[in-house]
Amino acid sequence: MALRSERQDSKVDPDNGVYVEMEGIMEVRYSSEDVDYENIPEDFLAFQARVREIPHDFCQKNKETTAQAEFYCLVCNCPMKSLRPLRDHVTGTKHIKKACVKKRQMLGLPMEPQNAPRIKKLKKERPWVDVGLTLAQRLQECGEPAIGLEYITEYTNPRKPADHPMYTCSLEGCKSAWGTSDDIFNHCIRTKHHKNFFKKLNPEDNRIAGLTNADILKEAAEYEDEQGGSEKRDYEVINIVRDYEKYVELRDRPDDWSEKKARLGLVRAAFNSNMEPMGMRGDSRGWEDRKKQQEEVPAKFDEEDWAGWQPPSKKQRMEEFSYNFRNGIKDVEDMVEEFDGKKGSEKYEEIVFYKKMYGDLLSLFDNDFQYEEGRKERDLVRNLKGELGTANDHLEEKVEKEDRSMKGVSKLMAELEEEIETYASERDTKKYSNIQSRLSHITKEMKVMQPTSPANTALRAKYNERLTQLWKDFESRSDSLVEVLQQQMEGAVEETRGKTNSQKKLQARNDAIENYRVEITEVVKQFLQQFIEKFQDQKELCAFAVWVVDSKVLDQEVNVFTERGSSWSEFHLTPKTRNQVEIYLRGKMEKYYKGEVFKRQK
Numbered sequence: 001m002a003l004r005s006e007r008q009d010s011k012v013d014p015d016n017g018v019y020v021e022m023e024g025i026m027e028v029r030y031s032s033e034d035v036d037y038e039n040i041p042e043d044f045l046a047f048q049a050r051v052r053e054i055p056h057d058f059c060q061k062n063k064e065t066t067a068q069a070e071f072y073c074l075v076c077n078c079p080m081k082s083l084r085p086l087r088d089h090v091t092g093t094k095h096i097k098k099a100c101v102k103k104r105q106m107l108g109l110p111m112e113p114q115n116a117p118r119i120k121k122l123k124k125e126r127p128w129v130d131v132g133l134t135l136a137q138r139l140q141e142c143g144e145p146a147i148g149l150e151y152i153t154e155y156t157n158p159r160k161p162a163d164h165p166m167y168t169c170s171l172e173g174c175k176s177a178w179g180t181s182d183d184i185f186n187h188c189i190r191t192k193h194h195k196n197f198f199k200k201l202n203p204e205d206n207r208i209a210g211l212t213n214a215d216i217l218k219e220a221a222e223y224e225d226e227q228g229g230s231e232k233r234d235y236e237v238i239n240i241v242r243d244y245e246k247y248v249e250l251r252d253r254p255d256d257w258s259e260k261k262a263r264l265g266l267v268r269a270a271f272n273s274n275m276e277p278m279g280m281r282g283d284s285r286g287w288e289d290r291k292k293q294q295e296e297v298p299a300k301f302d303e304e305d306w307a308g309w310q311p312p313s314k315k316q317r318m319e320e321f322s323y324n325f326r327n328g329i330k331d332v333e334d335m336v337e338e339f340d341g342k343k344g345s346e347k348y349e350e351i352v353f354y355k356k357m358y359g360d361l362l363s364l365f366d367n368d369f370q371y372e373e374g375r376k377e378r379d380l381v382r383n384l385k386g387e388l389g390t391a392n393d394h395l396e397e398k399v400e401k402e403d404r405s406m407k408g409v410s411k412l413m414a415e416l417e418e419e420i421e422t423y424a425s426e427r428d429t430k431k432y433s434n435i436q437s438r439l440s441h442i443t444k445e446m447k448v449m450q451p452t453s454p455a456n457t458a459l460r461a462k463y464n465e466r467l468t469q470l471w472k473d474f475e476s477r478s479d480s481l482v483e484v485l486q487q488q489m490e491g492a493v494e495e496t497r498g499k500t501n502s503q504k505k506l507q508a509r510n511d512a513i514e515n516y517r518v519e520i521t522e523v524v525k526q527f528l529q530q531f532i533e534k535f536q537d538q539k540e541l542c543a544f545a546v547w548v549v550d551s552k553v554l555d556q557e558v559n560v561f562t563e564r565g566s567s568w569s570e571f572h573l574t575p576k577t578r579n580q581v582e583i584y585l586r587g588k589m590e591k592y593y594k595g596e597v598f599k600r601q602k
Helices: 005-009 044-050 083-090 093-107 135-140 181-188 191-201 206-210 213-226 244-251 259-264 284-296 314-338 346-363 372-399 401-421 430-448 454-489 501-534 538-564 575-589 596-601
Strands: 026-031 068-073 078-080 152-156 166-169 239-242
Touching: 026 044, 078 083, 083 093, 093 314, 135 181, 152 244, 166 181, 166 244, 181 191, 191 206, 191 213, 314 346, 314 372, 346 372, 372 401, 401 430, 401 454, 430 454, 501 538, 501 575, 538 575, 538 596
Parallel strands: 152 239
Antiparallel strands: 026 068, 068 078, 152 166
């Protein structure tokens, strides 16, 4: 995904206090309730030169003087009343693009054509390291501790002594570290090499693994001081090997070489014969002759122009990686911000494509940077994943807003349906007004809602039918209680005569629950007889049985049965429930002490 040219042209850096590059882009405005207050705006260029670090409460209103400041973008025509929106605004693509247009107008430059190609910038000169120096020469100029040099092997090219040397480290735990004098120099002064050296020196001391980097560095410095210090460091312990084949193998190793791959035979020709240069195949007896012929072929590049060229260092590669990924993810965030469509649209699929591409690339580093020296790279990858995840959440929030609204209405209706099923009250009660208010709220929500997808349109029609039925049930249940009260005042003798269907259902529900309570209580009492020694007497056993049924069993069973929607005549104790209750009681009895139930009841 190409980076936008206007972002590359911008030199805005809020972290260093740079919000604008020139006058006429933004200004700071002041206001007050005082009629005599002079509202004189200040150009932001002068403001940022005067205030290097803007306080977080800069735009907060002064309660005594009623004075208040705000940031105003002249090119975008929008105000900002806090520091966070200001930082997000000045780094956004829309603002940068308009600011660049304004800059061109004020400087009298021609306008950049639409969809202009990105302007390539020359990269800064990278620091040059002379790998022709030996490891001993590099260490002589370094004051940091460098121990375990006896495990370092230097390889030179006997056929061409002018070639830079190559090095390896055979210390256990260093994973056969290898490279130029610069690579092995940085390896020798790092705490990982020091820690492996101390483990080799004291193999039975388990405390070494728990030492911090600072402790390891301190121990290494003390150890080197005991040996005479860096001035008397013995470089003769470095093994020097003049072996042409080994030297070439080290020099031509791929960047992804590792000790583990080498042991498994997953390196170059040992892994696949197709990876071996064609000139190297065939009879091994002529290998040296063919190799010599290839070395005598004149170079394709001018040696003078390429003199001193060095491959980029690990730090430089990570800086370039961070720069490219951050700008790419920023483009994804801008696309999400500008998106105002539906799920499945062409623009949506484009955003998903780039989001997935960057996510897949970052997932390649899941198993990398596991050690302490890779903590910065690990944190960088984690932060990039977090930024990409935030953009994804923002996108999902935009496209799933309609679905969430439908789910919210469905939840409210389900709660009201369950409440109205057991509702019986007069119209002048608070309960009646509460349910009526909630029904009115859902009705308004359904009128405002305009779903676009076919599934949500069908759901809306279904919810409207359910809502109509809820209103009818609610009003009929409110009227039914009045009828019952009138019948009671008239002295109706027969208990069931004149009752509405809702009252009969309520009575059947209460009777079924009471019968279930009696049934489960007897089961609990019988089961607890085998633990009679845990109680003072039968009175405590019965009290504990009632407490278990009322607080742990009955309400849960009633709720589960209500959700099932079956007839209350079928509400009885099942073998499954009996088994679960017995398991609970058996575990409870292991910790129960005499008199505990009476303390709980208090």
